[in-house]
Structure formats: C-alpha cells, structure tokens
Amino acid sequence: MLMRSLCAGALVALAGSVASAGIFFESEVNNTPSTANDLGAFTGFGGSVAVDGTITPGVPNDEPDRVIPGDVDFFRFSVPADAFIGITVFDMNPTLPIFGEPGPPKGPAHDGILQILNADFITVAFDDDSGLELMPMLGVFLPAGDYYIGLSSYDDWDFAEIPLRGGPLSDITVFDGIDADTRQPHTDAFTYKMVIGVNIIPTPGAAALAGVAGLIGLRRRR
Numbered sequence: 704m705l706m707r708s709l710c711a712g713a714l715v716a717l718a719g720s721v722a723s724a725g726i727f728f729e730s731e732v733n734n735t736p737s738t739a740n741d742l743g744a745f746t747g748f749g750g751s752v753a754v755d756g757t758i759t760p761g762v763p764n765d766e767p768d769r770v771i772p773g774d775v776d777f778f779r780f781s782v783p784a785d786a787f788i789g790i791t792v793f794d795m796n797p798t799l800p801i802f803g804e805p806g807p808p809k810g811p812a813h814d815g816i817l818q819i820l821n822a823d824f825i826t827v828a829f830d831d832d833s834g835l836e837l838m839p840m841l842g843v844f845l846p847a848g849d850y851y852i853g854l855s856s857y858d859d860w861d862f863a864e865i866p867l868r869g870g871p872l873s874d875i876t877v878f879d880g881i882d883a884d885t886r887q888p889h890t891d892a893f894t895y896k897m898v899i900g901v902n903i904i905p906t907p908g909a910a911a912l913a914g915v916a917g918l919i920g921l922r923r924r925r
Contacts, residue, residue, distance in 0.1 A: 743780065750900075756776050757892075757893070788899065816829075817854055829872055
C-alpha cells in the first residue's frame, strides 16, 4: 500500500510539473522593477515562456531635467528551489544581413542588454552581445527566490560597470534608460521576442520519485 501511494504521488507530481510553453505580451508601464510585468512562478521541474515586447527610444535634451528616458522592460518571476535559467532575446526587425545574404546592413544595428536582479535589486547576471546579431543571451544558476529580468539598450549603463574590466556584477546598476556618462537616453527602437527557459534542480527525493514514475510508465508500455 505504501509503495502504491508513493508511486501515485510520483505520477501526480510528474504530471503537474511538465513544462508548458506559453506566450506573454509585455505591457507598459514596466520601466522599473517595482512596476515589472509578473511572469509568475516556475514550479515543478521548471517551464518556459516566450515574451513579445517592444523597446522604444527616449528623447534627448540639452537640459537634463527635460530628458525623457529610453524604454526599459522589467519582468518579475520566482523559483521555489535552486534553478538554472536560460534567456535568449531575438530582434524581430533585424537590420544586419541574414547569414549568407548579400548586401550591406539595412540600418544601424539594434543593441539590447539584459540583466537579472535579485529581490534586493542587485544585479546577479548580465549580458550584452552573446546572442544573435547584437542581442543578449545568458544562462545562470539561481537559488530559490524572487527575481527581475531587465531589458534595455546599449547606452543604458556606465562603461565603468563592465564586469570584464574588473568590476563585480553587483556594480551594474538597475537599468533606467539613461546613459550614466552623458545623462542622455538611449534612442534604440526594436521589437523583440525573449525566450525564457527554467529547469528546477530537484531534491534527491523528488528525483527518485520521478524515476519511479518513469519506470512504471516503461513497464506499462511493455
């Protein structure tokens, strides 16, 4: 009876944790972590979501008080246990030629930047150009907790903050649409699709139950 109960529990847990892809449409105003769009919690063994959104340009002005910041998009999510998260951002109106396509660029390249903040709004992950064209891509292990994804454009940071120049990730401030050096906004504009995948790292007990469920399914098929 105990074994039957454990197996039934494993099957229920496994069925309830299957990652189901979805589409989320970014909505304004989400320019700060406190106004972030809520992606919810990634539970079970993880999940995935594709976010459709748009980054719009700011308005420069010689008088700093009259500058309109460039657009920044923030998204909130949580993980109940240690997890690996992978994020890739695609430019949906690219200006650079497709690989193998002849001809010059169609215009200035769009240049996204990406950060992940913890619940204290401290940067724990960052990327600039690791994806296609000049879009960001990153993968990072995170402990259980609440997090924020920030997406902006290249001018929205201070060169002194670049980790490759010796500074820690925590030195990268929260994106605000303003260049820290010139105090002018980024003027980039692009439509994007951001693909987010999360794998929850199961505890040994949960992994064992999932294994039992898998064996049961294999035996039934035979």
